Amino acid sequence: MNEAVQTRDPELTRETILAAATSLFVRDGVSAVSTSAIAKAAGVTKSLIHHHFGSKAALWEAVKETAFTQYFQEQMAMLEAADTRDPALLKDSVETYFRFLKDHPEVVRLFAWTHLEGDAECSEMDQALVGLGAERIRQAQDAGFFRADVNPTHVVATFVMTCSQWFEAKCHHGHWPGMGSDEDFLEDFLKLFLEGLLPRQ
Amino acid sequence: MNEAVQTRDPELTRETILAAATSLFVRDGVSAVSTSAIAKAAGVTKSLIHHHFGSKAALWEAVKETAFTQYFQEQMAMLEAADTRDPALLKDSVETYFRFLKDHPEVVRLFAWTHLEGDAECSEMDQALVGLGAERIRQAQDAGFFRADVNPTHVVATFVMTCSQWFEAKCHHGHWPGMGSDEDFLEDFLKLFLEGLLPRQ
DNA sequence: CCGCCAATTGACCGGTCGGCCAGTTAATGG
DNA sequence: CCATTAACTGGCCGACCGGTCAATTGGCGG
Numbered sequence: 446m447n448e449a450v451q452t453r454d455p456e457l458t459r460e461t462i463l464a465a466a467t468s469l470f471v472r473d474g475v476s477a478v479s480t481s482a483i484a485k486a487a488g489v490t491k492s493l494i495h496h497h498f499g500s501k502a503a504l505w506e507a508v509k510e511t512a513f514t515q516y517f518q519e520q521m522a523m524l525e526a527a528d529t530r531d532p533a534l535l536k537d538s539v540e541t542y543f544r545f546l547k548d549h550p551e552v553v554r555l556f557a558w559t560h561l562e563g564d565a566e567c568s569e570m571d572q573a574l575v576g577l578g579a580e581r582i583r584q585a586q587d588a589g590f591f592r593a594d595v596n597p598t599h600v601v602a603t604f605v606m607t608c609s610q611w612f613e614a615k616c617h618h619g620h621w622p623g624m625g626s627d628e629d630f631l632e633d634f635l636k637l638f639l640e641g642l643l644p645r646q
Numbered sequence: 647m648n649e650a651v652q653t654r655d656p657e658l659t660r661e662t663i664l665a666a667a668t669s670l671f672v673r674d675g676v677s678a679v680s681t682s683a684i685a686k687a688a689g690v691t692k693s694l695i696h697h698h699f700g701s702k703a704a705l706w707e708a709v710k711e712t713a714f715t716q717y718f719q720e721q722m723a724m725l726e727a728a729d730t731r732d733p734a735l736l737k738d739s740v741e742t743y744f745r746f747l748k749d750h751p752e753v754v755r756l757f758a759w760t761h762l763e764g765d766a767e768c769s770e771m772d773q774a775l776v777g778l779g780a781e782r783i784r785q786a787q788d789a790g791f792f793r794a795d796v797n798p799t800h801v802v803a804t805f806v807m808t809c810s811q812w813f814e815a816k817c818h819h820g821h822w823p824g825m826g827s828d829e830d831f832l833e834d835f836l837k838l839f840l841e842g843l844l845p846r847q
Numbered sequence: 848c849c850g851c852c853a854a855t856t857g858a859c860c861g862g863t864c865g866g867c868c869a870g871t872t873a874a875t876g877g
Numbered sequence: 878c879c880a881t882t883a884a885c886t887g888g889c890c891g892a893c894c895g896g897t898c899a900a901t902t903g904g905c906g907g
Contacts, residue, residue, distance in 0.1 A: 452873065453884055454884095455885095474762065479864065479865080481863080489885080489886095490886055492885075495866065495867080496883090496884070557758060557761065557762050559818070561762075563817045565817045572821070572823050575819075575823065596826055596831075599831050600838070602812075602819055603834075605819075606807070606815065609815070610811040613811075614757070614807060616764045617757075617761055617765075617772070618806075620766060620769050621772070621776045621803065622776065623780055623797065623798065624799050624800070630797075630800050633797050633800040634800065634804055636795070637839060637843060639842070640842045641841045652903095654854055654855080654902085654903060656854060659854080681894085681895060682893080682894080690856095693856065696895085697854070698854090855900105855903090856902090858897105859898085860896080860897075860898095863894070864891105865893105868887105868889085870886085872883100873884075874883085875880100877878100877879090
């Protein structure tokens with residue numbers, strides 16, 4: 446009994462609430478989750494949620510803010526760590542991104558919810574991320590590795606959207622006849638995508 | 647005052663309720679829409695909704711059923727109308743599908759909601775549609791128009807998912823730096839996708 | 848023209864919603 | 878050691894939720 450002598454830890458409480466809210470919001474959607482359900486899941490009183498976050502809407506904003514910040518920091522780190530002028534960079538990046546989404550289904554669902562509510566936030570971080578990705582494509586175009594007659598931002602968008610949608614809509618196309626596994630699809634997608642990106646002969 | 651002498655028209659009432667429910671469900675999501683809100687929008691009583699549909703959940707099922715049936719019938723007609731052995735078929739199909747989604751944003755949102763609730767329904771109709779699309783790809787592969795080392799179902803999935811996600815996530819990537827218009831993106835996507843599909847030299 | 852049935856209404860139900868408030872308790876700084 | 882502050886609790890609020898029910902109304906077949 447030498448730890449947790451402290452009976453109050455507002456920071457920890459905040460995080461506990463945030464974690465419980467994230468889990469429920471991402472699974473069921475904001476309007477399908479009650480503050481009492483979050484309170485129960487977090488092991489605190491409903492009033493405490495309002496004390497720390499003010500309102501249900503503010504809690505949802507905090508959940509998004511936290512999750513997106515973490516997402517963008519991880520992605521930015523990945524992008525910056527990647528070697529710049531290697532033509533295999535894009536393949537690696539797509540594979541890494543695809544597997545990241547596979548390992549973080551809650552991120553995929555968070556994206557989907559925010560898209561449906563028309564949330565245009567997280568722009569600054571996002572723009573930096575996409576801008577960096579597009580810049581890498583542009584460098585590869587200048588170096589002659591990729592065709593130059595496509596908008597680099599569109600290239601980034603294509604692979605980001607395909608990867609997201611693959612996991613987002615899995616319950617749907619997962620039952621399509623002839624559909625392969627995650628890795629099978631990724632392989633075929635990379636074939637089409639990367640070879641479509643090659644310079645025209 | 648020669649029309650609408652009939653004060654009761656159960657069929658019309660049903661359709662009115664269905665239309666109001668579709669509009670609200672698609673915009674805000676099932677759990678964020680109350681039956682009273684639907685009743686008000688449809689100009690009827692809440693009880694009448696239960697009389698015709700039984701429950702809120704059943705109404706949502708009816709909304710999905712109706713919308714999907716219409717969607718699949720239109721798509722199937724499009725696909726069957728297209729000329730079989732023309733290598734330009736895929737380009738036309740993608741463009742048609744892309745513009746269909748652009749003109750029917752409610753379909754895009756309906757897809758997104760059902761994906762989030764993990765609805766694996768509408769399988770039969772969907773499988774027929776995708777099966778037919780994949781069959782067309784396979785024919786083009788056999789004819790030597792397309793490379794044969796990719797799964798035809800994956801090809802269909804790639805273009806369906808990219809088109810869907812473009813409109814689904816527009817509030818998000820619409821603000822990305824350097825992003826072009828709908829038609830600009832479609833053009834670039836088609837370049838990558840179709841030329842990636844060409845047989846290897 | 849009447850009787851039946853379905854369409855339609857409004858009042859009402861128990862339950863839950865998000866939020867508030869008064870009061871209690873634990874850490875902290877003087 | 879006490880005063881102050883913030884963390885935390887339980888109870889409560891009015892509003893609204895999805896759903897039910899008895900009563901009314903209109904169309905329609907006999």
